Amino acid sequence: MTQTDISEARTEQKIPQPLPPYSGAETACIKCSYLEAFTRYRPACQRSADEFNGALRRGPLPERLERSCGRCDFQWDEALAPAPAAAVRPATIGELAHAIQQCSPYPVHPEAADHAARRMQEVLFAQVRTDHPMWAPPQPQPVVPGRPSLLVAPDQPTRPIPQVPNPTSAVPLIVPERVESFGPAGPASPLSTRGPVSPLGSAGFAQAAEG
Structure with missing residues (x-):
């Protein structure tokens, strides 16, 4: 064995088994405490001779995630992080x-x-x-505020009852004129000139009722 082989054997590193779990996208470097690390997937291999943190390491190497610090380039291996199986x-x-x-x-x-x-x-x-998504609970429909045009009876929720407009809103009313009299047999009002005055209103109103 040559001096070079002895030097390589002394600097050879072994990957611990099992690998540490995946530490997430933002993880602190153990050398410089930087919170950003790059991730590279490495397949399993039986024989390898690559440089790892300035030293030579050989296989076999398992399937792994190779992490690298974004500031000091320190490298370490972590286990895979597959997505959890659907429940x-x-x-x-x-x-x-x-x-x-x-x-x-x-x-x-x-x-x-x-x-x-x-x-x-x-x-x-x-x-x-x-x-x-088919088994997700249905989302409640938003309530849109507005002026209701129909009322719903409490005993029959599916039968609408239309609103009844105010009967005095569109029907014209006849306002009788004021009649001045001194009693049941008193003189008629000077404003009435078309015959006897009806006790319910003006002379015009009485004539319209008789006609």
């Missing part, structure tokens, strides 16, 4: 029937969907992906 649970008959109605290219009668769901549960195991 699943057994599907009920009602959920299977709902899925049949939602996924069918044509409308399915509720009784037919329920029958198919019961048969499907007898012959296979079905699971619900809880992360799918």
Whole structure:
């Protein structure tokens, strides 16, 4: 063994097993405390002779994430960080029937969907992906403020009752003239010149009522 081989053997580094977990996008460098690190994926290899932090390391090397400090270029390895698996649970008959109605290219009668769901549960195991938008609770509709044109009866929520306009808003009213008299047999008002005065109003109003 030559002096070069001895020097390489002394500087050879071993990757710890298991690898430390992924520390996130912003992680502090253990050498300079910088909070930004680059990430590179490295596949597993049986033989390797590459430089790592100024020293030579050889395989075998596992599949890993190679982190590198954005300021001092210090390198370290971390384990992979796969996305968590979608949460699943057994599907009920009602959920299977709902899925049949939602996924069918044509409308399915509720009784037919329920029958198919019961048969499907007898012959296979079905699971619900809880992360799918189809199983999310419905969002409440926003209430738009405005002037209501219809009233709803409390005993019949689906039957609207139209508003009745004010009867005096569009019907003309006849205001009788003031009649001055001294008693039941007193003289008529000088304002009335068209015959006897009706006790309900002016002479014109009485003539219109008689005619």
